[in-house]
Amino acid sequence: MVSSTQSGSEGRERLKRSCSVDLSFPYHRYEQSHEGEAHATVSLPIDCTRDLETNLSELFEFESALWFPSGTMAQLVAARIFMQATEGSRAALHPTSHLLLHEAEAYRHILGLEAVEMGSWNRTVLASDLPDSAAFAFLELPQRHNGGALPTWDELQAIKRATSGVGKPLHIDGARIWGCRPFYDNRTYAEIVHGCSSLYVSLYKDLGASSGAALMGSREFIDQACIWRVRHGGALVNSEPQAADALRGLRYHLPQMERYVEVAHQLAQAIVAQNGCVTSPHPPHVNMFRVPLPFGVDQARSRRDAIAASHKVWLSDNFWQAPNSTNCELEITVGEIASQTDPDVIANAISALIGIR
Secondary structure (H helix, E strand, O other): OOOHHHHHHHHHHHHHHOOOEEOOOOOOOHHHHOOHHHHOHHHOOOOHHHHHHHHHHHHHOOOEEEEEOOHHHHHHHHHHHHHHHHOOOEEEEOOOOHHHHOOOOHHHHOOOOEEEEOOOOOOOOOHHHOOOOOOEEEEEOOEHHHOOEOOOHHHHHHHHHHHHOOOOOEEEEEOOHHHOOOOOOOOOHHHHHOOOOEEEEEOOOOOOOOOOEEEEEOHHHHHHHHHHHHHOOOOOOOOHHHHHHHHHHHHHOHHHHHHHHHHHHHHHHHHHHHHOOOOEOOOOOOOEEEEEOOOOHHHHHHHHHHHHHHHOEEOOOOOEOOOOOOOOEEEEEOOHHHHOOOHHHHHHHHHHHHOOO
16 A cells, blocks of 8 residues: 555655756756767776876865765765874864764764864854864855855955864865855865865765765875775775766866856846845855745645646755744755756746745
């Protein structure tokens, strides 16, 4: 017998597939993204993983890079190395950190690490937020649960100085770092992360790979990470297919990131013009932002389904609710699909979701 939950889930999937625009993850059309040279296996090196790691270490100007099957594993390995190096068991994390919200407290159960929260949920980190009691700090650039918000350039440099001045490692959670350059006056990725101890990047969120992540740092750091990747079960027999996907993403999507950010600005302006609400942040800092909604998650899901049926636009799989709030937010990420859609089509659907039209 099929449960009502299963039946409802199948119905939503059918409704989603019936839409002409789907803004949920993944944000790219795979078939179109990998046409031509980007799709040709013969154009890729034989050792894709090593070539990917070399490309990334050169792009961010770290001594070494290491592919991981997941960002969760990569960041746990980084934390473990810093725990050993500092002989400290406390990490400074923003309240919206992925480690706190989305990993079933793996940092505590696997590492025995204690989280010390820095800053407030609804804003980016300041240098003054760094707790003295933490041995090292994780800084997310951009902060996903703040709509992709970034600290100003001066604030970012102040954070770097505050950690380096007392000898604390600063790790960058760069899951969505690919869209940061326009906000920082098109400084290079290397300039943005300069002075940080290590960096993690996601290879599938914005770059469109099937999966995977990378960790970067000094040669000594990555040598240790390689050992811990084995111990965590992350040394796969063959990582070449995932690495090949990531190389294609670097070739195809990375050159388009500036355009994705521009479209995010245009879309945010269209939404504000049509329904008068405020996108967060406004204007967007990267190729993502959030739209605060005047109701909770259950009502948002119900309205989303109605909009999908009437407007043929699927706005999101999930809605996000901050602590101590009865209302939720819609998250929009601009990739290939959103960038090829008329902004007014999306803005009309969001206006209908809110109830203005």
